[in-house]
Amino acid sequence: MPAPRPPLGCAGRFSLAWARFGHARGAGYLDLGNFRARHWRPALRAVGLDYRPPYALRHTYAAFSIAAGISLFALARRMGTSVEMIDQTYGHLAPDADEWESGRLDAFDARENAAGGHVLGTRD
Numbered sequence: 001m002p003a004p005r006p007p008l009g010c011a012g013r014f015s016l017a018w019a020r021f022g023h024a025r026g027a028g029y030l031d032l033g034n035f036r037a038r039h040w041r042p043a044l045r046a047v048g049l050d051y052r053p054p055y056a057l058r059h060t061y062a063a064f065s066i067a068a069g070i071s072l073f074a075l076a077r078r079m080g081t082s083v084e085m086i087d088q089t090y091g092h093l094a095p096d097a098d099e100w101e102s103g104r105l106d107a108f109d110a111r112e113n114a115a116g117g118h119v120l121g122t123r124d
Contacts (some may be wrong), residue, residue, distance in 0.1 A: 066093045069100070077104070 032054075040054055058079065065075050072094075076083045094100075 010102055056089050059090075063093055 036054070041051065042053055062079065064077060065078075066072075072086045072091075072108050075090075076086045079086065
């Protein structure tokens, strides 16, 4: 039996209420409304959390990644967006970014000086 065709939204595009996933027997569709009702809401109730959409996990992931010191460049690649957008949306979560960067550069400079100024394999 073929996978059900997702409903069409505005201008003939697929509705955002459906997400496409591949599996061993071909591609199928996940109805996000059913997922929320059958799995998401019961899981939130089970752990005592107020309702929040699954998309909120994206923000949690970004916030935790920044707190863990993941670079904005790496985070942008992982999340499929630009560094500029990550900075605009989550930059306020990294108030010590300048201090952290300065510390990293100082550590690099100390290693370079300890190695006679040739850490990168370059010579003047």
